[in-house]
Amino acid sequence: MSPSKKVTLLDYGMCNMLNVARAFEHAGAELTVTEDPRDALSAERLVVPGVGAFSDSMKEVRTRGHDDAIRRFAETGRPMLGICVGMQILFEGSDEFGQAAGLGIIGGWIKAVPSQSLEGQPQRVPHIGWNQLMQPCETNRGWQDTILESTEPGKAAVYFVHSFAAVPANPGDRLADFIYGGYHLSAAIKRDNVTATQFHPERSGALGIAMLRRFMDS
Amino acid sequence: MSNLRIIPRLDIKGQNLIKGVQLEGLRVIGDPQEHAIRYYQAGADELIYMDIVASLYGRNNLSDIISRAADQVFIPITVGGGIRSVDDVRHILRSGADKVAINTAAIARPELISEVARRFGSQAMVLSIEAKQVAPGKWEAYTDNGRERTGLDVIEWAKRGAEMGAGELMVTAVDREGTRKGFDIDLIQQVRSAVSIPVIASGGMGTIGHFLEAAQEGGADGVAMADVLHYGRMSLPDIRAAALDAKLEVRDI
Numbered sequence: 001m002s003p004s005k006k007v008t009l010l011d012y013g014m015c016n017m018l019n020v021a022r023a024f025e026h027a028g029a030e031l032t033v034t035e036d037p038r039d040a041l042s043a044e045r046l047v048v049p050g051v052g053a054f055s056d057s058m059k060e061v062r063t064r065g066h067d068d069a070i071r072r073f074a075e076t077g078r079p080m081l082g083i084c085v086g087m088q089i090l091f092e093g094s095d096e097f098g099q100a101a102g103l104g105i106i107g108g109w110i111k112a113v114p115s116q117s118l119e120g121q122p123q124r125v126p127h128i129g130w131n132q133l134m135q136p137c138e139t140n141r142g143w144q145d146t147i148l149e150s151t152e153p154g155k156a157a158v159y160f161v162h163s164f165a166a167v168p169a170n171p172g173d174r175l176a177d178f179i180y181g182g183y184h185l186s187a188a189i190k191r192d193n194v195t196a197t198q199f200h201p202e203r204s205g206a207l208g209i210a211m212l213r214r215f216m217d218s
Numbered sequence: 219m220s221n222l223r224i225i226p227r228l229d230i231k232g233q234n235l236i237k238g239v240q241l242e243g244l245r246v247i248g249d250p251q252e253h254a255i256r257y258y259q260a261g262a263d264e265l266i267y268m269d270i271v272a273s274l275y276g277r278n279n280l281s282d283i284i285s286r287a288a289d290q291v292f293i294p295i296t297v298g299g300g301i302r303s304v305d306d307v308r309h310i311l312r313s314g315a316d317k318v319a320i321n322t323a324a325i326a327r328p329e330l331i332s333e334v335a336r337r338f339g340s341q342a343m344v345l346s347i348e349a350k351q352v353a354p355g356k357w358e359a360y361t362d363n364g365r366e367r368t369g370l371d372v373i374e375w376a377k378r379g380a381e382m383g384a385g386e387l388m389v390t391a392v393d394r395e396g397t398r399k400g401f402d403i404d405l406i407q408q409v410r411s412a413v414s415i416p417v418i419a420s421g422g423m424g425t426i427g428h429f430l431e432a433a434q435e436g437g438a439d440g441v442a443m444a445d446v447l448h449y450g451r452m453s454l455p456d457i458r459a460a461a462l463d464a465k466l467e468v469r470d471i
Contacts, residue, residue: 019314023292052339115414124416124439126341126385129221130263130469157469159263159294161316161341203294203316205258 005216008032008043010070012060016051016202020083023202027212037069045215046073049202050085054110054164055100057085067103074105079218080194081147087189087196088166096164106191107169113162118182127165130157131178131199133187138171147195147211147218148176148188158187158197158204165198222433222468223263223440224457226447227420228253229270230280230299236270237396237445244270247448251286257447258291260454261471265295266319266388266420266442270363272300281313288314298346298388307334311342319346319388322361325368325375328382335383344418345384347372349405350392357405364392372405373412380413387413388442391421396445398424406436418442426452426460433466 007029011017017033024031024047032039040046048070050057061067070090074080082090093101094110102110115125135142135153143149153176160178165185168174175190178199188197195215201208228235228250235250247253254265265287272278278300287295297310298319307318324331324345334343348364349357349372357372376387389409391402399422406419416439419432423443432438446452461468 016316018312019288019316022288022314026289026292051341122414124221124414126415128341128386128416129223129439131221155470161294163340200294202292205261205293209292 004030004044006030006032006044007047007216008034008040008045009047009049010040010066011035012057012064012066014050014052014057014060014085016084016200017049020047020049020202023209024212027209027216029212029216035064037065040066040069041073043073043078045079045081045218046070048080048082048086048089050083050087050089052085054085054088054094054096054102058089058100058102061089071103071105074194077193079215081215082194082196083202084162084198084200087198088164090194090196091166091168094164105194106173106189106196108167108173110164111167113165113185114181114183116181121181123181126161126163127180128161129159131160131180131187132157133176134179134184136171136174136177137184139174141172141175143175146175146190147201147214149214151207151211156207158199158201158208160187160199162198221416221439222461222466223418224454224461224468225264225266225418225440225442226253226257226262226454227266227268227442227444229268229444230283231271233283235448237448250283251290253448254287255290257454258293261458261469262293262454263469264293264440265291267295267297268319269297269299278306278310281309284310284313284315296344298344303330304333304337307338307342311338317342317344317386319344321346321348324379325359325361325370328378331379331382331384335385340383340385343384344386344388345376345379346388346390347376347379348390348392349402351402351405355404355408360392364395373408376409377412380415384415386416386418388418388420394422397422398446400424400428401432401436401438403431403436406432406438410437416440426457429457430460430464430466433461434464
C-alpha cells in the first residue's frame, strides 16, 4: 500500500480522456494528465484510456511516441491500468478493420464480439450496456488484491460499449469475464502490474469509482 | 446480461430543465444539475440531455451544463439538439458527453452519420428519430421537435441510419410525448426488428406498466423517461424493482 494517490493519465487525443480524469479526481487522485512520454515513463501509476477504433488509437499512440513509453512502463513493475481501447492496444493485434498490430505487452488478439449467440440467435453488436462481472472459468485466482476486490461476481454490473473483445493467449491473464449470448468474453485482464478493463470504470457509477480507488491503493 | 437500460431524459431550454407536452407547450421544472445528480445517485443507467430549442438557434448550447454534470455523474451521457457537424460533435464530447443524438442534421445530410461514426466510433453516434404516425403501422420522420415533416418513412430511415453507422437509435413517438399514455409499442417493435443495433424507446411513459410493455412487448433495449421522474410520480428504484420482478434484464444494484 502506498500512501500517495498519484496517477498519471496518458493523453493521446482520445475523447473519453477527460471523463477518466474527472472520475479519478472524484476518486481523490492527485492527477497529472500528460502527452509527454517521459512523464508517462516516470509515473507512479499510469492510466491508458481509450475509446473508438483500434487502428486510429494505435496511430495516435505511435505518433506521440507513447508506444515505447507504455511498453517500458509495463516492465517497471509499477501499476498500470488500461481502459477499453487502452486495454485492447496492449495485446498483439486486432481484427478491427482488417488487421492491425498492437503493443504486444499481453499475448493474445482482439476479436469481434460474436453477432450470433451460442444458440445461433442474432444478437446486438456493439455490446452496449451494463453487464455482470464473472469469475473466469479457466482460472481460480480470485479478486483479492485487485481492482475488483470486494466486487460481487455474477451480481455487480459495469458499463460496456464495444464491438471487439480481447482473447488472451494465456487464460491465466483473465481477471474477469462477462457473458454475452452464452459466450464468456474477457471483461478485465491482469498480468503482474498490468490491469486492464474492457468496461468503463469511469462510467460504471459508484462501483467503478471504487475500482479506481483500489487502483490508487496498489 | 443486463442490457435493458433505464434512462432519465432531461429536456433543456436555456439553463432550465423543462418538460413539454408533445414537444410543445413548455413548463420549467428546475435546475438540470440537481436532477442529474439525484438520478445518478438513484441508479440511472444513463442520462440523455436534449437542447430542445437548439434547432431554432442552429446550435447546441449544453456544453456548460454537460461539463458540470460530468464532474458529478459517472454514467454515460448522451447529448442531442442542434448538432450539425463533426466539429459540433467533438465540442460536445469534449464537454463530457459519451454520445451525441442527431436528428435534423442527419436527415439533411445522411453522410454526417458515417462521418461521426468513423471519427468517434459508432458507439458515439445515436440517430434520434421523431416519429409521427401517418397510418396504421406507418410513421413519418419529423424534425424540429415534431414541427417539420420530412417525407421519410421511419422504418426505412432507421435501416438506412443503421447501415450508415449509427450505433443506436432513439425513437421518440411525437404523438405520445408528454401524454403519459404509454409508449407506441407497435413502433418500437417494428423499428427493433428492422435493425440490429440497440433501440431506445422514448415518449409517453406514465406508469411502470408502460415501462414493462416497452421492454417485453416492444423489445426496447433502453427506455427513456422524463416527467414521471421529474414530477416524482415514480422513482428509479421502483422501476428497477418492478423490472427485476418481471425477470427483465436490468442492472441489479
